[in-house]
Amino acid sequence: MFCIFAIRKRGSVWALNWDDLKVFLAVARSESISAAGRGLSIDPATVGRRISRLEASLSSALFIKSPQGYELTREGLGLLEHVENIEASVQSGVSRFEHDSEFGLSGIVRIGAPDGCANFALPLAVARILKEHPKLELQIISQPRLLSLSKREVDIAISVSQPTTGRLLVQKLCDYHLSLAASSTYLQKHPQMSDLEDLKAHKLIGYIPELIFDKELDYFSELGHEHSHYSSNSATVQLNMVRAGLGVGVIHDFCFAHHRDVQKVLEQTFKLKRSYYLLRHSDDRKVERLSIVAERLAYHLKLVIAELENGKIADF
Numbered sequence: 108m109f110c111i112f113a114i115r116k117r118g119s120v121w122a123l124n125w126d127d128l129k130v131f132l133a134v135a136r137s138e139s140i141s142a143a144g145r146g147l148s149i150d151p152a153t154v155g156r157r158i159s160r161l162e163a164s165l166s167s168a169l170f171i172k173s174p175q176g177y178e179l180t181r182e183g184l185g186l187l188e189h190v191e192n193i194e195a196s197v198q199s200g201v202s203r204f205e206h207d208s209e210f211g212l213s214g215i216v217r218i219g220a221p222d223g224c225a226n227f228a229l230p231l232a233v234a235r236i237l238k239e240h241p242k243l244e245l246q247i248i249s250q251p252r253l254l255s256l257s258k259r260e261v262d263i264a265i266s267v268s269q270p271t272t273g274r275l276l277v278q279k280l281c282d283y284h285l286s287l288a289a290s291s292t293y294l295q296k297h298p299q300m301s302d303l304e305d306l307k308a309h310k311l312i313g314y315i316p317e318l319i320f321d322k323e324l325d326y327f328s329e330l331g332h333e334h335s336h337y338s339s340n341s342a343t344v345q346l347n348m349v350r351a352g353l354g355v356g357v358i359h360d361f362c363f364a365h366h367r368d369v370q371k372v373l374e375q376t377f378k379l380k381r382s383y384y385l386l387r388h389s390d391d392r393k394v395e396r397l398s399i400v401a402e403r404l405a406y407h408l409k410l411v412i413a414e415l416e417n418g419k420i421a422d423f
Contacts, residue, residue, distance in 0.1 A: 123164060128190045130157040131169065135187050136258035138176035191390050213242035216400045219261035223342035223359045224383060224408075225249030228415060229265070232407035239403065262397055263404065264386040267323045276392060278401065280383040281409035284416060285326065286371045288358040290350050300355075300372050303330060310336040310354030312345050323381055326357040330377070361415035383408070 133143035134154065144151040162169050169183035179187060220229050225247050233245045248261055269277060289297075289309075298308050313327050313335035327335060337353050339345050349356040349369055357379065363369060385405060391397050 123161065125193075127157045127161045127164075128193065130154055131161055131183075131186065132190055132194065132259075134158060134170065134177055135179055135183065138178065140177065194390070212240040212396050212399060213244075214396055215244045215246060216263065216397065217246040217248060217261045218263045218265065218404070219248040219250065220265040221267055221342065222249045223346075223362070224265055226343045227359065227362050227365060228408060228411050231411045231415075232404060235407045235411075236400065236403045240399075243400070245400070259388075262387070262391070263401055266321075266384045266386055267381055268321050269382075269384050270386065274389040276387040276389055278385045278405060280385050280405050281412055282380055282382050283412050284360040285357050285379040285381065286360055286363075287355055287373050287377050288349055288363070288369050288371050289355045290352045291368055291370055293349075293352040293354070294370060294372070296352075303373065303376055306330065306355065306373075312337045312348045312354045312356035314338060314345070315340050326379060329379065361412050364415045364418050364420050 130143065130147065130149075133146050134140060137143050137146065140154050140158075141151045144154045147154070158169065165182070165186070167182040168180050169186060170177040171180055172178075218229065218233070226249060229247055233247065237243060237245060265280065269279070287306075298305065300306065300309070311327065311334075314324055315338045316334060318340040319325050335356075337348055339348065342359065345356050346358055346362055346366070346369070348354070349358060350366060355372065358369065363371070385401055387397060387401060
């Protein structure tokens with residue numbers, strides 16, 4: 108589709124090709140010509156030509172090549188704001204068309220989440236959303252870090268803490284809980300635990316300290332322990348370490364329904380409560396498809412986590 112958009116700059120108006128503007132967005136967000144090309148399924152040389160054409164049209168340099176990649180100039184930053192507004196308007200129009208279709212919502216929505224949530228709770232919530240809107244394509248990105256909304260790595264992000272900066276729409280999803288746990292075989296072979304002091308006689312499983320990307324994941328500081336004996340940057344790997352009998356770990360309560368071979372320990376003396384937050388880019392406020400998916404995700408994820416924490420395998 109060939110579209111022309113008019114952008115005003117210092118009293119002048121430029122007519123720009125939307126295809127060139129999409130390439131500009133991809134480079135601005137990825138900070139890489141090659142990564143932008145991969146994301147758009149075009150070769151890097153074409154990306155470079157499109158950027159050069161856009162810069163010639165505007166008589167301005169939009170990027171500076173640095174050791175870290177392609178950084179936006181002041182002119183590039185100014186253009187980015189305009190183009191993101193155009194993108195939001197386009198998405199809003201497309202979203203209304205998709206929502207008016209006979210079968211409800213359609214299109215792709217990419218959701219990023221911490222790996223514990225992404226592995227054990229989010230798929231169940233997504234399955235329920237897809238029952239309501241079967242033409243949607245929901246993608247789950249599971250990574251042990253906060254994915255970038257500004258770079259459009261995801262459309263919706265789930266976070267374990269509430270951000271205080273950035274152009275974000277922030278909504279609390281629900282609370283969840285974590286407990287100390289060990290495998291049944293481990294507990295049979297090692298000393299019993301009656302209080303937190305007894306943990307000193309056990310191997311602990313947790314996050315790699317320097318890879319903790321959010322203070323809410325620093326569980327062992329609340330236990331008074333400086334470090335774990337076995338560690339991973341993944342909550343799911345930590346769970347499997349516990350299941351393998353390596354030691355005692357801090358496990359999401361919504362995991363126990365899936366793994367009956369893991370038991371809670373010191374339930375009366377240790378229990379953590381954390382919260383999930385749903386994040387969206389503020390420019391997506393008018394994108395109806397994303398707003399509806401966010402609302403349904405908030406509803407279903409809260410139910411799924413409550414069911415799992417109460418020991419019920421949530422159905423699809």
